[in-house]
Amino acid sequence: MRPVGLRTFFSFAVGITFMLMLSACETVQTTQGGLVGIDRQQRMAVSSQELDQTAARQYAALITGQKQKNTVNQNPAQVARVRTIANRLIAQTPVFRPDAQRWQWEVNVLTSSEVNAWCMPGGKIAVYSGLIEKLQVTDDELAAVIGHEISHALREHARERASEQLVAGSVISIGSALLGVGGLGQQGAEYAYMGLVGLPNSRSHETEADRMGVELTARAAYDPRAAVTLWQKMAQAGGSERPAFLSTHPSSSDRISDLNVYAQRVMPLYLQAKSRR
Numbered sequence: 001m002r003p004v005g006l007r008t009f010f011s012f013a014v015g016i017t018f019m020l021m022l023s024a025c026e027t028v029q030t031t032q033g034g035l036v037g038i039d040r041q042q043r044m045a046v047s048s049q050e051l052d053q054t055a056a057r058q059y060a061a062l063i064t065g066q067k068q069k070n071t072v073n074q075n076p077a078q079v080a081r082v083r084t085i086a087n088r089l090i091a092q093t094p095v096f097r098p099d100a101q102r103w104q105w106e107v108n109v110l111t112s113s114e115v116n117a118w119c120m121p122g123g124k125i126a127v128y129s130g131l132i133e134k135l136q137v138t139d140d141e142l143a144a145v146i147g148h149e150i151s152h153a154l155r156e157h158a159r160e161r162a163s164e165q166l167v168a169g170s171v172i173s174i175g176s177a178l179l180g181v182g183g184l185g186q187q188g189a190e191y192a193y194m195g196l197v198g199l200p201n202s203r204s205h206e207t208e209a210d211r212m213g214v215e216l217t218a219r220a221a222y223d224p225r226a227a228v229t230l231w232q233k234m235a236q237a238g239g240s241e242r243p244a245f246l247s248t249h250p251s252s253s254d255r256i257s258d259l260n261v262y263a264q265r266v267m268p269l270y271l272q273a274k275s276r277r
Helices: 006-023 048-068 076-090 098-102 129-135 139-154 157-179 182-219 226-236 253-265 267-276
Strands: 026-028 042-044 106-110 117-120 124-128
Touching (some): 042 157, 048 106, 048 117, 048 124, 048 157, 076 129, 076 139, 106 129, 117 139, 124 129, 124 139, 129 139, 129 226, 139 182, 157 182, 182 226, 182 253, 182 267, 226 253, 253 267
Parallel strands (some): 106 124
Antiparallel strands (some): 117 124
């Protein structure tokens, strides 16, 4: 079999990208724009209900397993602090999507040295004690982390990634078989997908969560500028060993610059909310 030429590979990669965009099953607007103006439409091929149910089962299993290790909510002061901050943020979620008030939110603190936090689809939140202790985060900085993760759930980024992977996997497999490019060609197409679609979308997800997160924190009367100091601490944490949080949340000077811009944009919301408390 002849090796796939550069021109053929390029055409195949572009074809994969084009077919992927056309193959998505449903175009949705998961959230309202808010002051930060998040208005990108999303293409979904996976059911929101199905993903939420799966996330709920996974979260329940994880918490059960962690309870057996005595690593769930072991520090009452930390738990009270995290839940107070999370609840204030959750109260502001209707500005982006009113139905979030009906989600079955859960917030737990896991004893772990990892600098990490996440929010599963449907509002299942975990904050690791390592993030609190190693970074010595202020309440504003902790709100920045939780607000960012809540924003991923509001925008259903996990559902969007699952949809992309489902559609891309099918298209790549079918395309490879039809073109007879074999395993090497399929691997090349997969790299093309990641470079042309997968990674840029991941970056767009992070930008959206950053911007929505600063608005949530501002509306909850937490200083949105703390997002900047939080990311600076993240980047410095652990020296050459990247925190687990950063493995899926890349930090950069461009990101810090964008956070500065949007933190300033929502400052009036913060000042108004702070004056009411």
